[in-house]
Amino acid sequence: MIRLTNELQNVKTVAIAGHIRPDGDCTGSCLAAAGYIRENFPGISVDVYLESMNPNFLFLKGAKEVKTDWTEDKTYDLFIALDASDRERLGEAVKYLETAGRSLCIDHHITNTGFADENWIDAQASSTAELVWQAMDEERISKETAESIYVGIINDTGVFQYTNTTEKTMQIAGKLMAKGIDFSHIIEETFYRKTYVQNQVLGRALMESILLLDGKIIVGRIRQKDMEFYGVGPSDLDGIVSQLRVTAGVEVAIFLYETGTQEYKASLRSNGPVDVSAVCSYFGGGGHVKAAGCTMHGSIYDVVNNLTLHIEKQLQDHEEG
Numbered sequence: 001m002i003r004l005t006n007e008l009q010n011v012k013t014v015a016i017a018g019h020i021r022p023d024g025d026c027t028g029s030c031l032a033a034a035g036y037i038r039e040n041f042p043g044i045s046v047d048v049y050l051e052s053m054n055p056n057f058l059f060l061k062g063a064k065e066v067k068t069d070w071t072e073d074k075t076y077d078l079f080i081a082l083d084a085s086d087r088e089r090l091g092e093a094v095k096y097l098e099t100a101g102r103s104l105c106i107d108h109h110i111t112n113t114g115f116a117d118e119n120w121i122d123a124q125a126s127s128t129a130e131l132v133w134q135a136m137d138e139e140r141i142s143k144e145t146a147e148s149i150y151v152g153i154i155n156d157t158g159v160f161q162y163t164n165t166t167e168k169t170m171q172i173a174g175k176l177m178a179k180g181i182d183f184s185h186i187i188e189e190t191f192y193r194k195t196y197v198q199n200q201v202l203g204r205a206l207m208e209s210i211l212l213l214d215g216k217i218i219v220g221r222i223r224q225k226d227m228e229f230y231g232v233g234p235s236d237l238d239g240i241v242s243q244l245r246v247t248a249g250v251e252v253a254i255f256l257y258e259t260g261t262q263e264y265k266a267s268l269r270s271n272g273p274v275d276v277s278a279v280c281s282y283f284g285g286g287g288h289v290k291a292a293g294c295t296m297h298g299s300i301y302d303v304v305n306n307l308t309l310h311i312e313k314q315l316q317d318h319e320e321g
């Protein structure tokens with residue numbers, strides 16, 4: 001376990017970074033940690049590095065000060081990695097880790113490599129935000145910091161729906177509510193809100209999806225030319241795999257979007273016994289048992305075949321076992 005108060009002794013400068021393609025947990029965790037340090041340790045200067053800032057999270061405190069430009073060479077006393085499972089996932093922010101006096105890593109990915117000087121990895125935690133809450137002194141957490149933590153938790157639990165939600169998750173969520181946050185508004189704006197084009201591209205992926213293996217696997221995909229047509233980027237595709245997943249009878253949902261010639265980013269979700277983290281790890285990716293991702297190379301047919309073979313194998317082993 002890591003306690004921020006203990007780690008900030010004799011520290012004057014802190015860099016906080018999450019993973020590339022930052023999601024709500026990553027963004028919320030980073031903003032919460034930064035806000036907490038700025039509010040309670042005024043002598044410490046904090047920079048947050050995120051590859052991009054989702055406009056839905058711009059209302060969170062400190063969001064507008066996030067550095068999305070990593071060209072500056074700065075050295076820090078302390079580097080804190082949040083929700084990033086390995087060095088590669090930090091993107092170019094890894095240079096601040098390498099030059100920092102000391103580094104911490106707080107994460108809940110089972111695949112985390114423990115790359116920092118001190119690592120707190122708890123794969124039982126619903127979200128990194130849940131761990132960030134525990135790293136703080138409860139009475140020193142402001143309403144604004146509570147909002148950022150809440151965004152992290154609802155993002156990774158699907159608003160307390162997924163099986164990673166625990167009694168502890170709900171206790172922490174209750175304490176966040178007691179800080180006076182507008183939880184209903186936060187859920188609407190950060191989890192359910194979609195732009196018109198995001199809904200259009202979701203519809204397109206659903207309409208063109210296919211079922212494989214007697215309906216146990218559903219595959220959706222978006223080509224680069226589709227993304228250009230709708231004028232959307234990768235972050236606009238969040239949530240498509242979740243919608244594919246709710247299809248009746250489906251064990252595993254696969255969503256693929258084209259990132260280059262014969263290159264696809266794959267997101268997998270499991271409803272049942274299939275460990276998609278194992279599938280994605282085989283192809284060089286990672287994640288959680290029920291939600292994972294990887295980058296795949298080859299034609300769309302090869303990519304779908306390779307992924308479904310591994311899923312089919314697991315389903316067979318499960319039926320036999």
Ligand SMILES: [Mn+2]
Nearest residue numbers: 025083128156
């Ligand atoms: Mn997370």
